[in-house]
Amino acid sequence: MPEFLKLKNIDKYDLDDPRRTVLHKEIILSKPFLKKLYIEWYNSFKKECSKFENPKIIELGSGGGFIKEVMPDVLTSDILHLAENDLTFNALEMPFENNTIDAFLMIDVFHHVPDSDKFLNEMQRCLKPGGKIIMNEPWNSIWGRFIYKNFHHETFNPQGNWTIPSNGPMSDANGALPWIVFYRDRKKFEEKFKDLKIKVLKPHTPLRYLLSGGVSMKSLVPDFSFGLFSAIEKILSPFAAMFSMFATIIIEKKNQ
Numbered sequence: 199m200p201e202f203l204k205l206k207n208i209d210k211y212d213l214d215d216p217r218r219t220v221l222h223k224e225i226i227l228s229k230p231f232l233k234k235l236y237i238e239w240y241n242s243f244k245k246e247c248s249k250f251e252n253p254k255i256i257e258l259g260s261g262g263g264f265i266k267e268v269m270p271d272v273l274t275s276d277i278l279h280l281a282e283n284d285l286t287f288n289a290l291e292m293p294f295e296n297n298t299i300d301a302f303l304m305i306d307v308f309h310h311v312p313d314s315d316k317f318l319n320e321m322q323r324c325l326k327p328g329g330k331i332i333m334n335e336p337w338n339s340i341w342g343r344f345i346y347k348n349f350h351h352e353t354f355n356p357q358g359n360w361t362i363p364s365n366g367p368m369s370d371a372n373g374a375l376p377w378i379v380f381y382r383d384r385k386k387f388e389e390k391f392k393d394l395k396i397k398v399l400k401p402h403t404p405l406r407y408l409l410s411g412g413v414s415m416k417s418l419v420p421d422f423s424f425g426l427f428s429a430i431e432k433i434l435s436p437f438a439a440m441f442s443m444f445a446t447i448i449i450e451k452k453n454q
Contacts, residue, residue, distance in 0.1 A: 216278045222262030222413045230421040232410040233264075235403075236305075239334050240268035243303050246332050246448065253300035258289050259307035262413070272303065290316045294324045301325075304333040308447075309352075309375040312364035315390070318379075322393050325451040330397075337401050337445040338377035345408060345443060346373045356382070380447055397450045401442030405431055408443060 226232055247255055247269070257265050260274035260283050275285035287293050290313060302321060311317045321331050336346060338356050346354035353362075354373040360383070363370045372378075379387055380396055387396070406427050411417040419427065434441060 216280055219261045219276070219278060219280060223264065224262075225413045226262055227264065229410060229417055231406075231417055231419065231424050232412065234424050235406050235410060236263065237268060239305060240265050242334075242446065243332055244269050246330065247301050247303075250300045254298065255301045255303065256285075256294075256299055257303045259304055259310070263305060265303070290320060292320050292324055296323055297326050299324045299326060299329055301330045301332060304331070304335075306335065308333050308335050308379075309373050310362075310371045311375070312362050312370065314360040314375065314379050318387075318391055318394065321449070322391055322451065327451055327453040329451045331394075331447075331449040333376070333447050334444055335376035335447060336373040337442050338374045338381075339401060339404075339438075339440050339442045341404055341441040342443040343374075351414070376445065376447060380449075393452050394449050395452055396447070398446060398448035400447075401438040401445045402435070403431065403444045404434055404438070404441040405443075 226236060243265075247253060253271075255269070255272045257263070257272050257274050258276075260276050261278075261280070263274075265272050265274065273285060274283045275287060276283050277286070277288055279286045285293070289307075289311065302325070308314075308317075325331070336342065336354070338354075343354065343356065346352070350373065352371040352373050356374040356377065358372045358374060358378060360375075360379060362372045362375065380399060384396065387394075406424070409417070409419045409423075409427060
């Protein structure tokens with residue numbers, strides 16, 4: 199990443215330091231273009247969860263997000279202890295009874311999970327029948343792979359397996375992990391997790407996150423251009439499989 203594009207003081211704290219996560223939230227809220235994109239993603243979660251009555255919904259890896267502005271009843275959580283979150287726990291050993299959760303929500307979380315098998319077993323255990331995992335994750339398109347491999351600090355390895363090193367909750371990652379588990383190895387997923395079904399796998403957002411600069415770079419476009427680039431992405435949507443940087447993945451627990 200060119201130094202002149204980096205945000206000032208972004209490297210002030212180690213990636214696994216909770217203060218880095220707090221800084222990320224400050225950055226998101228201070229960048230209107232990026233905040234609008236998060237609101238769009240949160241609203242898609244809200245729409246998907248509107249079918250539940252009096253639901254118990256958990257956001258995993260809430261980190262620097264602000265989901266309660268859109269979904270105030272969601273319980274926020276993270277593996278790091280953060281003062282504004284409701285819960286602190288490891289997603290491989292969750293503190294919930296069997297069949298008690300309506301939905302788990304995640305933005306950029308799954309690709310940090312060190313053991314996909316254990317994680318999905320916990321999802322399968324905790325979700326109610328008909329409950330959902332709804333996630334927004336990096337995606338291995340031609341364009342996405344080029345950007346993540348050349349301009350992002352995290353590992354992006356489409357040849358990887360279902361585990362990644364677990365030295366630190368944020369510093370260790372494989373951005374290709376969602377594509378590996380839910381697309382490349384879909385048959386393996388379906389064989390291992392009989393109670394879970396992939397309902398939606400929708401690639402999207404080829405431009406706007408990149409143009410926003412995310413949480414580490416300066417914005418590349420003015421804030422007022424959000425609507426313009428939203429329209430351009432709609433035009434590009436038929437080519438999403440080739441040019442997306444993210445995908446929405448929805449997994450539902452089958453009614454037993």
